[in-house]
Amino acid sequence: MEQIQSLALSSTIAAILPETNAVQPFQAIAEPPIQSKAEETKKQEVCPTLALAAADVRSVLEQQRQESHNLTTKLNILFVVNGALLTSLTLSRLMFAQSWFSLGEIVGFLINFSLLINAFLPRQVAVSPNLGDRKFLEHYLTLTPEEYHLKMMVNLVQTYQINKQRLDDVSQSLTYSAYVTWTVALVIMLQVIFAYLLPDFKTYLSF
Structure with a gap:
């Protein structure tokens, strides 16, 4: 029984970790550079x-x-x-x-x-x-x-x-x-x- 619970817990952690790892690079790419914002404001x-x-x-x-x-x-x-x-x-x-x-x-x-x-x-x-x-x-x-x-x-x-x-x-x-x-x-x-x-x-x- 303890082995089954440990396997379920490890599978749950493994399912959560890829999602959190996938979110971080997307947030870093979505941020525009500061220079382009200034140019658009000037235009x-x-x-x-x-x-x-x-x-x-x-x-x-x-x-x-x-x-x-x-x-x-x-x-x-x-x-x-x-x-x-x-x-x-x-x-x-x-x-x-x-x-x-x-x-x-x-x-x-x-x-x-x-x-x-x-x-x-x-x-x-x-x-x-x-x-x-x-x-x-x-x-x-x-x-x-x-x-x-x-x-x-x-x-x-x-x-x-x-x-x-x-x-x-x-x-x-x-x-x-x-x-x-x-x-x-x-x-x-x-x-x-x-x-x-x-x-x-x-x-x-x-x-």
């Missing part, structure tokens, strides 16, 4: 930062395009308003009267339409990437993803600066045109008042 820190910066730059460029559309709408409105004022003066024949008001209106319309045409003239628009450059594919496709993002961000910033100068010129012309339009409308209103409500002053305003 995870760099890539999202570049992605966020590129998204912000593209968002600013989209706002710039929206501003360009708004300036185009203002340009059309000023053209329509000045055309309506010129048509009303022509039909009422107030512009053809020999007075200082008529002279001021003619000068105002000349200045105004000159400003509007200056804002309407086409200007060179910068785009990025420039597909007209034959070396674009040869230069950029050899870069790593991080280098490509950095190069493209620099190009987008330069594109924004060039287009900003163009939009500033258009905006300045439209601002001056709005002031001239308001002045012309004021002169027209004064001419109507003096022509129809105060006819006694008509002789003093003519030349």
Whole structure:
């Protein structure tokens, strides 16, 4: 009986020992090296930062395009308003009267339409990437993803600066045109008042 118990005990120990010996090498292999962990952390820190910066730059460029559309709408409105004022003066024949008001209106319309045409003239628009450059594919496709993002961000910033100068010129012309339009409308209103409500002053305003 004692021999049977000793045999059972020895077989149990022999069954347990291989399992414990097999676990130890598996745990040693599963541990990654410290250097690879640091490299992966560095990559995870760099890539999202570049992605966020590129998204912000593209968002600013989209706002710039929206501003360009708004300036185009203002340009059309000023053209329509000045055309309506010129048509009303022509039909009422107030512009053809020999007075200082008529002279001021003619000068105002000349200045105004000159400003509007200056804002309407086409200007060179910068785009990025420039597909007209034959070396674009040869230069950029050899870069790593991080280098490509950095190069493209620099190009987008330069594109924004060039287009900003163009939009500033258009905006300045439209601002001056709005002031001239308001002045012309004021002169027209004064001419109507003096022509129809105060006819006694008509002789003093003519030349």
